[in-house]
Amino acid sequence: MRTPSRRRLLLGGAGGLAATAAMLRRAKAQAARPWPQRPVRLLVPYAPGGGTDVFTRTLAEGLREQLGQPVLVENRAGANGIIGSEMVARAEPDGSLFLVDTGAHTMNPHVTPTLPFQPLRDFAPVALLSRFPLLLAASTATPYRTVAQLVADAHAKPRSIGFGTSDAAISYAGNLFTRLAGVEMVEVVYRGAAPMLNDLIAGHLPTSWNSTVAALPHLQSGRIRALGVTTAQRSALLPEVPTLIEAGVPGYEFAGWYGMLAPAGLPEGIAAAMHAAILAALREPGMRERLARTGADLGVLGPAEFAALRQEEDARWAAAARDGLLKHPDQ
Known part of the structure; x- marks a missing residue:
């Protein structure tokens, strides 16, 4: 077997270095291209x-x-x-x-x-x-038109009224409400806002906590009721809906x-x-x-x-x- 000549080794090494340099140039050119280059x-x-x-x-x-x-x-x-x-x-x-x-x-x-x-x-x-703001909403199948009515019923019948939640932030909103209002309610956890709202509309769930984004179409159609918003000021989108502080839950503020x-x-x-x-x-x-x-x-x-x-x-x-x-x- 013939041993490669020094010249061939040098040429091979030079070729490898050239290929590496070309790869680096291509990589730099790709990196320099404006983002995004694909969906x-x-x-x-x-x-x-x-x-x-x-x-x-x-x-x-x-x-x-x-x-x-x-x-x-x-x-x-x-x-x-x-x-x-x-x-x-x-x-x-x-x-x-x-x-x-x-x-x-x-x-x-x-x-x-x-x-x-x-x-x-x-x-x-x-x-x-x-x-x-988040929103406390009630099913139209319930008698609740105000936060005061909901709180009074929850006081009279502890752990008999459910509230739906769909993520940890919304769960916090609901549990903060029960803590500050001094009531015991049952949290019902859903995988998303859409199935929770479906149950609220159908009357299978008495109350729920939602983003205004998810709830708005159903409020506008009259399929659910808004009881209060969680922020310290009323929502410009729902100016007729009181804040929970205004509705009788002192100290409630969350966005x-x-x-x-x-x-x-x-x-x-x-x-x-x-x-x-x-x-x-x-x-x-x-x-x-x-x-x-x-x-x-x-x-x-x-x-x-x-x-x-x-x-x-x-x-x-x-x-x-x-x-x-x-x-x-x-x-």
């Missing part, structure tokens, strides 16, 4: 038809124009948003997959000790999309939120580009009006500000868990 997926970790889903699908329409690529919305419901969130946490941080979740995202570690991810560690904040996250390690440039695209989409009067009609407060925050909010929320839910106001989704 973008927004994952909603709840059932279709709920508030998060409605909001995300509306926003996706505006993002398609801004990003110049298809923006697809996918639903992966289950386990209080954990199933869909885990899918995003394990994805490549290349800007092709984002999570749109509620405040339940930062709450989950305090209600599920065996969580397969850590929200502050395994996700990159992209943007706070919206804050919104939900929608936020966009990505797998940890997302390049800062992509996060900044998505944040900019969101702001541009919301500058379109038609898009902003459509989202505002859902009850959303469109005070968008960027990656750094959203990161700070998530830290604050984590501390808040740790305290709420110590006070017994958070429950595991299966409880």
Whole structure:
């Protein structure tokens, strides 16, 4: 067997180096190309038809124009948003997959000790999309037209009235109400807002806690009743509905939120580009009006500000868990 000459070895080595250099040039060129170069997926970790889903699908329409690529919305419901969130946490941080979740995202570690991810560690904040009031609603099959009537009946018949919840944040809203109103009610946990609202409309569930986004169409059609909103001020969308403080529950104040996250390690440039695209989409009067009609407060925050909010929320839910106001989704 002939031994390769020194010349051939040098030429082979040079060829290998040239190939490596070419690969590096291609990689740099790809990295330099503007994002995105392919469709973008927004994952909603709840059932279709709920508030998060409605909001995300509306926003996706505006993002398609801004990003110049298809923006697809996918639903992966289950386990209080954990199933869909885990899918995003394990994805490549290349800007092709984002999570749109509620405040339940930062709450989950305090209600599920065996969580397969850590929200502050395994996700990159992209943007706070919206804050919104939650709503205490009643079925039209019940006699309840005011919070006072509901509280009086709950006092008279402890643990006989159910309230529906669909994620940890909404569960907190309901349990905070029973604590401050001094009543005992039964929490009924659903996999999403849509099936919960279906039961409320059908009269199978007496009361529920919802986002204004999910509840609004059913309020407008008269299929459910609004008893009170959770924020300190009335909702501009439902100005006739009292706050829970006004309705006789002192100290009650809580707002939900929608936020966009990505797998940890997302390049800062992509996060900044998505944040900019969101702001541009919301500058379109038609898009902003459509989202505002859902009850959303469109005070968008960027990656750094959203990161700070998530830290604050984590501390808040740790305290709420110590006070017994958070429950595991299966409880």
